[in-house]
Amino acid sequence: xxxxxxxxxxxxxxxxxxxxxxxxIIYFENRLDIKDEGRRMMLGVKKYPxxxxxxPCWNEETTVSKTIHSxxxxxxxxxxxxILIVDDGSTDKTWNNxxxxxxxxxxxxxxKENGGKYTALNFGLEKLSTDLVGCLDSDxxxxxxxxxxxxxxxxxxxxxxxxxxxxxxxxxxxxxMMQKVEYSFGIFTRKMFHYLQAVYITPGPxxxxxxxxxxxxxxxxxxxxTEDIEIALRMQKNGYKIAHAHNAMVYTVAPRKxxxxxxxxxxWSYGFIKNAQDYKELFFxxxxxxxxxxxxxxxxxxxxxxxxxTTISIFNIMRALFNMYERVRAVGFSFHLPQxxxxxxxxxxxxxxxxxxxxxxxxxxxxxxxxKMSEKKLDIGMDLIYFLLLYMFIAPVWIGKSVYNALTGTxxxxx
Amino acid sequence: xxxxxLSSKKYLYSFIITVIIFATAIFISNYFGQKKLEEIRxxxxxxxxxxxxxETQFSLLEESSCKDIGTGxxxxxxxxxxxxLTYTESERGANDPEVRTLKQYYSLLEIKDYLLMNKIxxxxxxxxxxxxxxxxxxxxxxxxxxxxxxxxxxxxxYPDLRVYSFDYNIDVSAVKTLISINKVKNELxxxxxxxxxxxxxxxxxxxxxxxxxxxxxxxxxxxxxxxTRK
Numbered sequence: 001x002x003x004x005x006x007x008x009x010x011x012x013x014x015x016x017x018x019x020x021x022x023x024x025i026i027y028f029e030n031r032l033d034i035k036d037e038g039r040r041m042m043l044g045v046k047k048y049p050x051x052x053x054x055x056p057c058w059n060e061e062t063t064v065s066k067t068i069h070s071x072x073x074x075x076x077x078x079x080x081x082x083i084l085i086v087d088d089g090s091t092d093k094t095w096n097n098x099x100x101x102x103x104x105x106x107x108x109x110x111x112k113e114n115g116g117k118y119t120a121l122n123f124g125l126e127k128l129s130t131d132l133v134g135c136l137d138s139d140x141x142x143x144x145x146x147x148x149x150x151x152x153x154x155x156x157x158x159x160x161x162x163x164x165x166x167x168x169x170x171x172x173x174x175x176x177m178m179q180k181v182e183y184s185f186g187i188f189t190r191k192m193f194h195y196l197q198a199v200y201i202t203p204g205p206x207x208x209x210x211x212x213x214x215x216x217x218x219x220x221x222x223x224x225x226t227e228d229i230e231i232a233l234r235m236q237k238n239g240y241k242i243a244h245a246h247n248a249m250v251y252t253v254a255p256r257k258x259x260x261x262x263x264x265x266x267x268w269s270y271g272f273i274k275n276a277q278d279y280k281e282l283f284f285x286x287x288x289x290x291x292x293x294x295x296x297x298x299x300x301x302x303x304x305x306x307x308x309x310t311t312i313s314i315f316n317i318m319r320a321l322f323n324m325y326e327r328v329r330a331v332g333f334s335f336h337l338p339q340x341x342x343x344x345x346x347x348x349x350x351x352x353x354x355x356x357x358x359x360x361x362x363x364x365x366x367x368x369x370x371x372k373m374s375e376k377k378l379d380i381g382m383d384l385i386y387f388l389l390l391y392m393f394i395a396p397v398w399i400g401k402s403v404y405n406a407l408t409g410t411x412x413x414x415x
Numbered sequence: 416x417x418x419x420x421l422s423s424k425k426y427l428y429s430f431i432i433t434v435i436i437f438a439t440a441i442f443i444s445n446y447f448g449q450k451k452l453e454e455i456r457x458x459x460x461x462x463x464x465x466x467x468x469x470e471t472q473f474s475l476l477e478e479s480s481c482k483d484i485g486t487g488x489x490x491x492x493x494x495x496x497x498x499x500l501t502y503t504e505s506e507r508g509a510n511d512p513e514v515r516t517l518k519q520y521y522s523l524l525e526i527k528d529y530l531l532m533n534k535i536x537x538x539x540x541x542x543x544x545x546x547x548x549x550x551x552x553x554x555x556x557x558x559x560x561x562x563x564x565x566x567x568x569x570x571x572x573y574p575d576l577r578v579y580s581f582d583y584n585i586d587v588s589a590v591k592t593l594i595s596i597n598k599v600k601n602e603l604x605x606x607x608x609x610x611x612x613x614x615x616x617x618x619x620x621x622x623x624x625x626x627x628x629x630x631x632x633x634x635x636x637x638x639x640x641x642x643t644r645k
Contacts, residue, residue: 014433014437017433017436017437018429018430018433019429021429021432021433021436022425022426022429025425025428025429025432026422026425029425196422197420286421289420289421290420290421290422293421294426323560326560326561326564327561327564329561330561330562330564330565330568330616330618331564331565331567331568331618331619345451345454345499345502346502348506349443349444349447349448349451350444350506351440351441351444354440354443354444355436355437355440358436358440
């Protein structure tokens, strides 16, 4: 007889399985178009639009040069690409380090008092003279073809912003390997959201906007330290189209330590929750299309489902441990092997087990498709194993913490 | 602002596919559930044939000597059935009607096995090595789970020891009779060893003390499986 925890689990399993099936349908419907992106880029664009890339930096002395070098090596007409470095009141050698680019005609640099990332971006936006504008965090690097891929999308007059694919810079070690899979999974979901016109994040590194967006909607906001979610939601609210260029690769340096990762993710999840609250009028409204009716509600449900399934699992594990403790207390340690271990009878054939297996297979197939999309090859490596082993234990921690912060009004900090 | 396109058809398709997946999973789960119940019924039939055959054998040999009837005449399947029944109960829940019927049948088989064992012991002038255990699934027996662990451990150490466990509240008149013959009070867990009832949690050492004959069994090899219920 299914008890209440089972019923909750079934409901969430149904919802997430339904979501998986939905995304897979979108994928199979558009898989040829996904392949076609490369060909469109090769054809080139008639007229390259002028682009400014703002590089906001705050105490990034070790990475900022590399970021700028990666921008300078972009395969894009030099007279069309401007780099605008905004030093947001760094207290280390960042300003000194960027002086070596002083004489480069493509580069402008400014220093201002510290005010947070969004103020540095707005500072750059005020100096804007190009058709397109983007930003690149000073701990991220771009692939040389990234901008070419992105501008092909702007040939469509309705596209107002294009988000790139974010990947990890030289991942190593279990924690970064886990994130590598997560990032490729993100590329897959974002591309599907692209087809649904429901992209709700324009990631900090190298999302490119039409200048018009900021002229008409205003600059960046503090937005609970996740200005990249806020601007995307603001655009969606105003009916602006956002595309995702999956072959435009941007590399970012991932946290290597659990504590740093948690801090970053709490900021992201907390930012999503708070921004979703600020834009709650988008939810369940037909005029906001798939985003309002399905994607945003689903993203919110997934937070609740992760938390409740984790709570139920922790409860079950505690119960099993307690039983084990009671057993040891009653009879001490005993090492009798169960005689029935090989009997098919003891294979769990409960509904919940079967559905769980199907849902896991669905997730695995999406991860493999993501890997194929982002790495152009299908392989099962250690990264997948680390992801399967670690993610389900780590992710609930930051989701739980950010929900707690959102409920109690504790603000999450940048770093 | 032009309203955005909705992928209504795809919502419908994905919903239908998900329902189909769920329905298939329910079907598969039920199919194997039924298969498992069938297997339990088969084991029960086998035990019932074993007991009947032993009883018949016993009647035939009534006049003959003890050595023709060893403990091997008792059914070896009781432990297997016990394990599978416990597993099924944890999968389907104690209130499942199928589980309840299977438990009733199991209790009857246990009593028959117990009677047969007593007869054999009497014939061979041996002390019957058995433990009768009454438990309850209700919450009023917090020690039953612990006692179950003790008895499981005991039967693993002494495979020749036969442990008969009964749900005190089961709706089987033979079990009720067994309770009244032995005057077992509703203070669970209750254990009967050599017609003496013991109440409350008893550790492995307590039970070994109450049944010193176990020591002689310690190293005896046996093919007979016995069983314990929580």
